[in-house]
Amino acid sequence: MYQRKISARHWLIFGLTFCLSALTQPTWAAVTSSQFGLGGFLNPGSPASFDLAALENYAATHSGAQKTVTLSNGDVYTGVSLSAFLGSFLKTDTTVPKNDILRDYVVASGTDGYKAVFSLAEMNAAFGNHNDIIAYKLNGANLIGTGFARIVAPDDVKAGRWVSNLYSLQVGHIDYAPAVGGVSGQFTVNGEVASAVSYDVTSLAAALPAKIVNVNTPPLTGSSFTGVSLWDLLNLSGIVTNPGVKNDILGKYVVATGSDGYQAVFALGELNPNFGNISVLVAYADGSGNSLGNKGFAELVVPGDVAKGGRYVSNLTSLTVVSTVPLPGSVLFMFSGLLAFGLRRHRKPS
Structure with a gap:
């Protein structure tokens, strides 16, 4: 059967169309994630993405990073502390005189466009101290059906912030507001x-x-x-x-x-x-x-x-x-993967 060759230009057009669609549509069909993008208010040179091997290596090489969550039914999730993980790459705003971390948040997004926001303070040991993790194992085995990694928020009443098929972690930051001063009256x-x-x-x-x-x-x-x-x-x-x-x-x-x-x-x-x-x-x-x-x-x-x-x-x-703006990091990250795939398809074998 005749197969039409798709040029890199067509892959580029497809990728741009996908991005525009993703920005305007609330969700799209979920696919199984094999890596997630990392971006936003981070130090220059921070890793742009993590797959399972990179996440496990992070847990092995950072003291205290690996965490477990045991559910009431006995299931045990293993992963890395979301707070510690983001803290490894977080930028410091030198314009903020005190408690800069209180202005930081992260948007966790899945491949279906589902997203949840966490303030970094709610997870920080000096403030909310919640044990939210990026899980990559369940009962000692790799995750099945929820992507290679998912967010697990054990203190939440319902699992709405348990983002599966994790595809993006985008860190946001609120700029320092000029002081008005004085005792507030309203x-x-x-x-x-x-x-x-x-x-x-x-x-x-x-x-x-x-x-x-x-x-x-x-x-x-x-x-x-x-x-x-x-x-x-x-x-x-x-x-x-x-x-x-x-x-x-x-x-x-x-x-x-x-x-x-x-x-x-x-x-x-x-x-x-x-x-x-x-x-x-x-x-x-x-x-x-x-x-x-x-x-x-x-x-x-x-x-x-x-x-x-x-x-x-x-x-x-x-x-x-x-x-939060819908999936800025996820869309660009997914587009880069689509474009790379298209270029590989277009490249002739040597």
Whole structure:
């Protein structure tokens, strides 16, 4: 049967068409992944991709990198710590005076376009301390049916952030915001919400039922705060999601900003009761009802963080909901593979 030869030019056109389609379509058919691309806010010279051999070599050559997760049914996933892995290549923003990592996040994407965001702070041992891993073995054997690697987030209520057929890890970073200064008197919920709303101490207290939380971790052990749920407050403004994209909420994050320019990123999947389900309070008083004083009228309180109060953003001025751009790294990485394949097909045997 006659077979038409496809030129490198045609492969290039096909690749570009695929990329444009991928950027405009929420998902495409999943294929079994054999490598993932790594990009974004990383040090120059960082590896561009990892396959199974490279991932296993990373685990063998980096002390403490290999981690396991044991499920309630007895299954054991083996892989590398997502936090430590990304930390090996992460760039430092020298313009940020304190806790630069709180501005970092990663978008994990599968070959079907499914994606989930993780803040780097939620995995960091000094803050959220979640044991999320890039798994490459299940019960001692290579993964079957979920690609050579997948994300496993054992602390999540549901497995929505367990991205299978892992194809891309893209690290993002929030640039340092110029300081406004002073004690805050209001903040605004904005970004990808149906309606932007500004709150002062009176309207915040009236917006939702008050909650009182006790902090049992340093540096605020023994403190208590009164406020409202961050997740519930964001939902009052109506988080905008695409109903055509499965778990679209997992591709979004919120940036909390203080008047001094201090910021912290929270993945909405970390806050969502169906997934990470962590409790974050937008506090407007201490546990006895007294004002927060020089912390402004409102402060984020993250009672589950283990060692530092770094995500306690004081003098709150804004809560901005942001959606990640669809698969910038995955599309380019996949396109490069298609182009390389096309060039190999086009090259005549010697």
